[in-house]
Amino acid sequence: MQATIEQIPKTKRMTHPYTYIDPNAKIAANVKIDPFTVIHGDVQIGEGTWIGSNVTIMDGTRIGKNCRIFPGAVIGAIPQDLKYNGEKTTVEIGDHTTIREFVTINRGTSDKWKTVVGNHCLIMAYSHIAHDCIIGNNCILSNSVQIAGHVVMGDWAWIAGVSAVHQFVHIGQHAYIAGGSLVSKDVPPYIKAVRNPLSYGGVNSVGLKRRGFELEKINHIIDIYRIIFNKGFNTSQALAYIEEELPASDERDEIVTFIRESGRGIIKKYASGIPEED
Incomplete structure (x- = not known):
């Protein structure tokens, strides 16, 4: 059971005095939190994680161990979905995942009740992961990738920069999607998706x-x-x-x-x- 912030002696906290942490947040003792970050009450953060400056972590967020969250990220904001009716949902971030500058990850709706990002993922700057997405382990989203709601992404999949993924799209494991792509159809596992309109470009042999x-x-x-x-x-x-x-x-x-x-x-x-x- 992770300790609440009140249970951690001040001498052991790695928290800047200009950071605001709701007293109900459950944060492991060796989490480092930089100045001007805001952490809401219904939040859990695992040991060894670093939270940079000006990060906002909102209710319903669960962050694993040894993650790195860079300045400006917003995790756990309510879904940008008109059907959302205030239901209690979550964002779950796995262990050893890196979230770069100004990434936004919204929590789920009553469809899946959660948005998930797996272990050992790299979510690069300015990317967005919408409600009810399930991102597998070891996935990479390059800069400014925009993922709409209900997208499922298999383990080891990689989406190159400035790509946009339509809602309800499924991306198979070990797939690679080229930069600047508009992804409106499902992308099967193990392949490269390239060109415009997005098309089969061979098996992802190099990645495999x-x-x-x-x-x-x-x-x-x-x-x-x-x-x-x-x-x-x-x-x-x-x-x-x-x-x-x-x-x-x-x-x-x-x-x-x-x-x-x-x-x-x-x-x-x-x-x-x-x-x-x-």
């Missing part, structure tokens, strides 16, 4: 190699996506062919399940005859 995937497994994933995007099948035909002709694997089953369960439909192969927009 960096994470220890063996070449045989990467080639297996490439074979799956060749059938989906290059064989001239429609989606149902491609999935049926994959299940009949390719050996079972975790990767195969994950890709097939992701596409079958896609609510918005997946991105398509880039059509070279369609000019890119300026």
